[in-house]
Amino acid sequence: MPRVNRRYFDPEGKRFGIPTWPWKLGPPPDELATMRQLKARGLRPGGQPIAGQLGFRTRQREDRFAYLYRVELALPRRPMTAAKWASIHKATRARRICPACKTERDYEIPKRYGVCNDCPGGANEAAAAA
Template sequence: MAAYAKFFDPDGDRYGLPTWPFRMAPQEYATRRQLRALGLRPGGQPIAGQVLWRSRRRKTEAAYLFLIADAKPVRPMTPARWASVHGALRARRICRLCHTEREYEISRRLGACNICSPDDGYATAA
């Protein structure tokens, strides 16, 4: 219970932002993911608050909150944006050595397709 008292600062005196413990933020605030689930985006508004909690590693974690009332609708995907996404995904499938498009994404660690790569990524037992 001490963690709840430590992270409860709705006026923002201690942390500079209104702060609540995990799962205790008011209903008018939402994280980016929660806004996205509602079909909204922050829309350039400043961070309105935060949720703080202790992770299992004893590290303080934060999730920033935005006001739902000030959020804007998500921009729709236009044909040009879809083409851009498909082009970026296609570029991940083209080998840098043989310039062949593969049916899988090329490993960034190997830098080449499975055929061109001298290292298959697995250590062999001697």
């Protein structure tokens, strides 16, 4: 059984202002769901207010919350249009062009080196030097 932090158990919302449950002990996912759960079902919140939250603590002792939305009020996700696909392809193509040799690669240029693997100072040269 997972360790439960009771500080997040507030189903009435008196402490946090909205109903709050510990991680993995929230309401059933067919009533309230996180953004990822909604996305997996092909839904989106659709402008509805937050109905609750799941509280958890990170390794750095930081309080974090995952918001919950009502599934019955969720709307279907909007399909990708041709214009959106075109903008995504344009952005990813820009990240594949090496600024040094101006050639398009079949991978994204590593930010760490700023140039493709074949240019001086690239990943291949750094690996050979190590």
